[in-house]
Structures are given as structure tokens and as C-alpha cells.
Amino acid sequence: MIRKNIWINFFIVLLIAFSCCIELTPIAEEPHLIITDDLGREVPIPKELNRIISLSPSNTEILFALGLGDKVVGLTRYCNYPPEAQEREEIGGFVSVNIEKVVSLKPDLILADASLQRAVVEELEKLGLSVFALGSDDVDEILEDIEIIGKITGKEEIAQELTANMRNRIKVITDNTRDLNEEQLSKTLFIHGLDPLRVSGPGSLAHILIELAGGRNIAADAEAKSVAYSLELLIEHDPDVIIFNKQMGTIEITVQDLKDQPGWGVISAVKNDRVYGIEGDIVSRRGPRIVDGLEEVARSIHPELFE
8 A cells, every 4th residue: 555655656757747747838919900911911910919010111100100109119320200100119120120129129020111022021020029011102001001010000080080081081182182283283393302303203292292283293204203303304304393303312402402403594493493392201111191291282382373
């Protein structure tokens, strides 16, 4: 009897020791949503999103506009709007993302840019992270992206209210410009670089905004969205209106800087004081402020319609 008890006790001790060596593998949580992103990938979205990283300024602006700023834990050095965004952890540049930093922040969701960050997306995906890539080419797609981010973050109602407001503001512009005839479509040029001169060509957001605002982009026949432009072409096409990015890199450009460019004195926009500076981000970032950009472009091209 004593020997039997000894063996029973021995097996109990052995069983306890064996069980302590076993590491239980947690059951993977089912994704809350599975949504196809702009790279054609089916992305599982976790139910709880408490830690979000944005890899582009456009996505950052959308997140904050939807009231998700408190959940944003990391973003790029170019994410400077709204101002409180700059208080978040920096994870590198737009295409030079610090992968180790991203991983260390333990994000539940990463929002990326579909056009320029494919390699980064693939690398983060291999690490088992939930990465959703967005890429819009026009204003309608920007509105769709805002609604998609609202859907995957549980802010669908706020996103719908935001895009409805944006659509109403866009309609105010297009209702006033839709019936303009060819002669009323002011010849317009958007400049985003001076040395060398670079302008916005077809397919660029600036080009799209010019057309919505009742203008005609004189660089519409260029070969790319951003192109170098010669003085000869500038004089030949003779824009009625010139709109330029006031901040070119680290240099702030004024209206007088443009007017003083050699040879520009013969251009109609310069002679008639139709040269306007604008904050470049509001016409280039694919977020809620794109409508601010449209309104400012419209006031520049048609001040008689939009005072």
C-alpha cells in the first residue's frame, strides 16, 4: 500500500512538472473585418484599434479629422497637420520608414500609401502586422478613402458627415463653374518649383482642382503630373492666372518673387496682378483639406464668382 502511494505521488509530481513546461498557444482572434485595400490585398482588421500608425500625411489628416488622434501612436516626419500630430512618435520619412520603430510601437493597424509604399507594406505584412494601403487619384476617390477609414476604425457615421459636408462645398463651386464657356475658362498654371521651374500637369490634384474651379490648365498637355517648364513655354501659353506653392522646400516664396523672375513681366498673369500664393499641402494632400484647396483655387481663378 505504501509502495502504491509512492508511485501515485511520483506520477502526480511528474504530471505537474510536465504541465509547467507546456506553453499554451493562444487562439488567434478572428478579424473584425476583412477589406480589400487599394493594392488589391484582403486585409484583416482587428476589432480593437487602440494603436494606429500612419505612414502618410494624408492618412494622418483623415485620422485626426475623424477624432482618432488619441489612437495615433506613430507617423512620419512630414505629418505636420494638425499641429498636435507632431507630438506623436516619428517613424521615419515617407519612403524611408523605420521598420524596427514601427514594430516597437506595437500597432493594431497601419495605414499606408498605395502608390509609393508597396515595398514597405509587403515588409510589414511579412511581420504579421495589419497594413491597409490607400491611394486616391481624384477628389471622388479621396472622399471614398475617408469613408473607408471611417468604416475600418468604427467612425463610419463621422466619416459620412464629413464627406457629406465636403460634397456640399464642392457642389457650391461646380454649380458656379459648370456652365462657363471656353472663353470664360481662365488659362491657369500651378507652380510648385522655381529652380528649375516645375508645374502641375495632367492627372495631378492641382490640375483636377483647376478644372473644377473653372480654369484651364495650360500644362494639360504635359507628359506627367509634375514637369519642368521652360520660360519659352510659359510665355507662349501666357496664363491669365498663376497659382504657386508658397513654401517650396525650406524657402518661402512671395508673389513679388515670382513677378521678379527674369522675362516674366510680359506674362498676362503678372501684368494684371493675377499671381496668387497658396499653401501647397491643401492642394496636394489627399484628405479633408482638399476642399479648402479647391475653394482657394476657385477664388483665385474666379474672384467675381467666389468673394
